Amino acid sequence: MKRNWELEELIEHFTIMPNEMSLIGNKSGETRLGFIVLLKFFQFEARFPDSKHEIEKVIIEYIAKQIQVKSTLFERYDMNSRTYYNHKAQIRDFFGFRESTNEDANNITKWLSKRTIYKDTNTATLKEIIYNKFRESHIEPPSLDRVNRIAKSAMYSYEKQFFQETYSKLSNESITIMDSLIVNLSAYESNEIDCNDKNVHLSFSDLRSDPGRIGLESIFREIMKLKTIRQINLPDNLFNNISQKVIKKYKQRVASEDLRELRRHPEPLRYTLLSAFFWLRCREITDNLIELLIQIIHRIGVRAERKVEKEFINDFKRVNGKTNILFKMADAALNNPDGIVKEVLFPIVNENTLTSLVKEFKNTGSAYKKKVYTLMRLSYANHYRRMVPEILDILxxxxxxxxxxxxxxxxxxxxxxxxxxxxxxxxxxxxxxxxxxxxxxxxxxxxxxxxxxxxxxxxxxxxxxxxxxxxxxxxxxxxxxxxxxxxNPDEDLPIDFENRREEHYKALKQPLNSEAFISSIKDAMYNGLTKLDIGMPKNPKVRLSIKNNKGWITVSPSDPQPEPVNLMKLKSEVMRQWPMTNLLDILKESDLRISFTDSFKTMAAHERLDRDTIQKRLILALYGLGTNTGLKRVSAGNHGENYKDLLYIRKKFINKDNLRNAISSIVNAILKNRVEDIWGEATTTCASDSKKFGAWDQNLMTEWHIRYRGRGVMIYWHVEKNSTCVYSQLKTCSSSEVSAMIEGLLKHCTDMEIEKNFVDSHGQSEVAFAFSHLLGFNLMPRLKAIYKQKLYRPDTGISDAFPNLQPILTRPINWELIRQQYDQMIKYATALRLGTAETEAILKRFTRNNLKHPTYQALCELGKAIKTIFLCEYLNSESLRIEINEGLNVVENWNSANSFIFYGKGGEICTNRLEDQEISVLSLHLLQNCLVYINTLMIQQILSQKKWYEMMTSEDFRALTPLIYTHVNPYGNFDLDMSQRIPIDAYTA
Known part of the structure; x- marks a missing residue:
């Protein structure tokens, strides 16, 4: 059940109807409250809760008010008594449900294995499908353990059948080639690869490897990989109607196993795993080839420009007094029209000066472009042209x-x-x-x-x-x-959009009629512009003027907020009670309370180790990855685990999906355990920004950062106001922050419901405003170039309206373009919501390289309208500007703690494998959230004391953050004792 409930939702789902009230009869006290809570829970979930903790307090309080009893009575309701089972029977009869039988479980297992699993093999997703199926059949679902067994049994039956069907589709030739690849251990060592040399053999390890740095050698390696995989000749219909999530799961399993393990599998399993691996690798390598091609074409021009600029800078000598020199030359030529240049002009202007004048003219004229193009041609003809026939043959x-x-x-x-x-x-x-x-x-x-x-x-x-x-x-x-x-970009869009149009519009909460959509935005523009226009004369912080014949906005900085006076005392108390707490112990304590390591499921078929051993090794491995110290250094600690054991855990258990699930469980635990009186009400706001990390550069991810200098990658964080990071992602230095922002809002998979997102100037654009509005988010940027922003008019023929805003008003919005492309915009927004393709892949369509695309033009118009609405509120409300600035400061504070935790190897990501880079980032994210979780409990324990709570002022609470680490020791020996606990009171957890 969801955690945060709005009043409207409580009214809709948990209001007691008259016919339900009659069921209460003569029940009283905790029996009365317990019965009606069970009734409304069952009505909403179509099942009974596994424990009282599953029902949110706000729901119990809302129901208790309706029947006029105290909500605390629910704590006395016994869910193991005969009364409880009688209540369940009465509620089942009321809703027309019956108890489940073994036959029901078997039928759903068969149904699930045949119809649903091909979409997703995630256990949580399967459980949700099982519960929905029981609801449709009006059957009370069995216990949670039984539901888990149904999911596992269905998955086993499905996979057994799927493996056999896949194996039967493969030809003997394909199987022979796959066998040769997992036997062949020879790898190429030379950097110069001849793509036409049939004697070059690639090993399976080569096919698993990522491309190296940008260059022809990488191009030829990737071409050889692609040719090798295409020789397998996998059937076109091999994975028809199978979700890529399922195929990726099998590919990850192949990546986690060595060749000996692969060869030991039964044939149907072995060749299905290999087929899934090669099928996905073929697409990945094709993408890598295109990325390399794009980068190399760009490099040809950039290198030519740099070389010419360097030559011109060395040759360039600016000549001063050109006007005076020209006068002297003209005067001498007129006085001596028949004279010799050497005798007439050189005594006035020497030969070196004239040479410099000629060079200056050439350097500032068309000669520069010609020189650049000449060098491009030479570089291309002598080196890069070799790739052309190979690229055109393979793509x-x-x-x-x-x-x-x-x-x-x-x-x-x-x-x-x-x-x-x-x-x-x-x-x-x-x-x-x-x-x-x-x-x-x-x-x-x-x-x-x-x-x-x-x-x-x-x-x-x-x-x-x-x-x-x-x-x-x-x-x-x-x-x-x-x-x-x-x-094909058409494949990025949902294929069922036309058949499920109303459903998709409803999911986005957008009207089917474009006129209703436009009317609401137009009204919001009128309201925003009117409010800003009326308030401008009384707005001391904002001034509108004309500068250089253009509108100019001046926003004065807000006054500094009062300094919190007691936070240093609070931090000192944390240090006194928990001095030099080991970071490893913080990770361990978090798991003992949350059990986030349960999210790490093995990639193998079975877990042969006991769960306590897995838990201990996972904590050590995650610590080594999250601090960047590495598994070898962590294995040297006093804990009884060796490097090979930790490496096995890393290969079999630690992957992106498991890490994201673990991070979600930690975030949900933080949100659930917060005390509202200390941290405030649950927020629907987060801020997002990126930070550069140094990284090895023999890969396609690492780039030179123009602003921060140096090679590296960017990590894009989504952090809510109390310093909990809900999502993180690895990106290149030049990739779009807009796509990263949207992806985090859509894919964070936590209990937090995000409605507003603060970004800096790089995280916003007109397209970002448009998609954020269509997806139901409010984008709120801190605009660096606020002085040159413009407000768009909602209609034509109102040039005299809003007199106080005239300097910054510009043309009207083209509503006709929005009207024509409304359905197409909704289709792209639906693709983003459903994740039918990567967010960045979808947004690639809407860049400056595609200005003539009609949907892009419509998105820009919509973005201009939404941005105008935001700017009106931003300029009119100083409190909003302060809120945005505070939110982005929280992200900056989060970034400051990165280097404290990720201290190993100088804070540089020391790997060229993309998967390892992502694992490092997610491990850092997990470890830092664990620090926030434990600090939250520590601070709550201190503030549970009356003297400390009464000492805190409103400014102290405003500036309070759980992201503190003066009391934390990340260094020293890596000792781990699973029986030793951090002394935090149980009631704060």
């Missing part, structure tokens, strides 16, 4: 837009002429120009031959075609067959 490019079909045609012509050593294309060949060659590049591509006839330079045409291809791949106007992130 099949497609487009759904006729406008971009000329690029596909151009690639076919390049492939046709690659081995023909001519300077120009044949006159008889129709070469696509429009849509391929940018206007500024036509002079470089179209030349005149010796006969004065216009011809197309073949090498230059290849370069500009690849540059155009890069731009269109990035916005997915051109896609690749067999890719995942760069697949």
């Amino acid at each position: 099949e490019f497609r487009s759904n837009n006729e406008v971009h079909k000329p690029i596909i045609k151009a690639l076919e012509i390049i492939r046709k002429y690659y081995n023909i050593g001519t300077h120009y294309f044949s006159n008889t060949e129709i070469i696509p120009i429009d849509g391929v060659i940018k206007p500024g590049m036509k002079d470089a591509v179209i030349e005149k031959d010796d006969n004065g006839q216009e011809r197309i330079n073949r090498m230059n045409y290849e370069i500009v075609t690849l540059q155009t291809l890069r731009d269109k791949l990035r916005c997915k106007e051109i896609w690749v067959i067999g890719a995942d992130r760069y697949r």
Whole structure:
């Protein structure tokens, strides 16, 4: 059951109806309250609670008020008594339910194994499906243990059948090739790979490896991997109607096993696992190839520009007094029209000065562009051009837009002429120009031959075609067959949208009618602009003016808030009661209270170790990963576990999904155990921002950060106001923060319901405002360039309205564009909500490279309208500006603690494997949330004392944070005693 309940929801679901009230009869006291609570719980969940703790206090209080009894009476209600079982029978009869039988359980097991599991094999999801099926059948579900057994039994039956069916679809040739790959242990050692050399053999380890740094060698390696996997010739229908979540689960299992384990599996299991691995790897490698191609095309131009700039800087000498020099030269030439230059001009302006003048002119004219393009051509012809035939042979490019079909045609012509050593294309060949060659590049591509006839330079045409291809791949106007992130963009959208249109609109809480949608936004714009216009004369912190013939917004900083006076005393008390608490003990204590290690399920078929041993090793392994000290250093501690044991746990138990489940359980425990009088009411607000971490650079994730300097990756955090991080993700330095922001809001999987999100300038855009509104979130950025923001008008013909806002008002919103594309915008928002593709893959469609896309234009118009509404509130309300700033300060505080915890190896992520990088980030996230959880309990224990609570002022509570670590020791020996506990009172947990 959900944790946070609004009053409207309580009224809707837990209001006692007259016919229900009549059931109470002469019941009184705790019996009266217990019965009606059970009744409403069963009505909502179609099952009875497993314990009293499952029912939220706010629900019990709301029900108690209706029947006029004290809510505390529910604590005395005995859920093991005969009365309780009589109440259950009475409630079942009232709703027309019956108790479940063994036959019911067997029938649901069979139904589940045949119809549902192909979508998701997650146990929690299967349990939810089981409960829904019992509800539809009007059967009371059995106990939680029995439901778990039904889920496991159904999964076992499904997998047994699935493995056999998959095995039967494979040809003998495919099986033979897979066998050779898991036997072949030879790996290539040379960096120079000849893709056409059939004697080059790749090992299974090679096929599992990520690509190295950007370069031709990486391109050729990935091509060899792709060719090797394609030789297996997996059937096209092998995984029809099977969710990628299920296939990824089997791929992860292959990645966690060594070859000896793989070879020991029964044939149906072995070849199903291998097929799932190769099927997904084929798509991943295709994506990697496209990423490498995009980066290399970009690098050709960037390196040429850098080299030319360096040469020009060395040669460049700015000549002062050019006007005076020109006058002297002109005067000397007029006075001596028949003179010799050397005799007339050089005495006035020496030869070196004239040389500098010529260089300055060349460096500031078109010569720069020509020089850059010349170097690009040389670099491409002598080195990078080798990749072209291999790329065009292995990748099949497609487009759904006729406008971009000329690029596909151009690639076919390049492939046709690659081995023909001519300077120009044949006159008889129709070469696509429009849509391929940018206007500024036509002079470089179209030349005149010796006969004065216009011809197309073949090498230059290849370069500009690849540059155009890069731009269109990035916005997915051109896609690749067999890719995942760069697949057909139509596949990113929900395939059942047309059939389930009303359901999808309802899920987003948006009206089916575009006019109703537009009308609500237009009304909000009028209200916001009117309120801001009326308040401007009395707004001392905001000034609107004209500067450089443009509107200019000036926002004065808010006055500093009063300093909290007692927080240092509170921190000192924490230090006194729990001095130098080991960070490892904090992780252990969190698990002993929450049991988050139960979320770590093995990737193998069975868990042969006892759970206590697994728990202990998991804590040590997670500590080594979360602090970045590594498993080897942690294994040297005084705990009786060796490196091989920890490495086994890392391979079999620790993966992204398990870590995210564990993090969710910790976040939910923090939210549940907070004392409202100390931390305030449950919030629906979080803030998000990123932080750069150093990382090894022999991979596609690590990039040079222009702002922070140095190579590394970015971690994007979503942190709520009391310093609990609900979601984290690894991203490149140049990737969109907008997509990271939206992904965190949609996929955090915690009990927290997020309605507002604070971001800085990098986390917002017009498209971000549009999608946030469609998805039901309020995006609230702190805008760095507030001075140049504009407000859009809601209608035409109101140029004189809002007189106090005239300096910053601009054109009206194009509602017609929104009206035309409304259904398409909802479709993309639904794709984001359902996760039919990665968030970043969907948002690639809506970038500056795709300005003419009609849905992108409509999203921009919608974003302008929503941003105008926000700006009106932002400029009119100083309290909102303070709230946003406070929220982002919480993220900054979270970032400051990263280096305290992630101290190993200088805080650098020392791996080139993407999966290991993500595991490091999530382990840090988990460890830091454990610190917040234990600190929350410690602070609550201190403030449970009357003298400490009464000492705290409102400013102390405002600034109170559980993310403190002066009392924590992250270093020293790695000792772990599972029987030793941190002394925190039980009632605070």
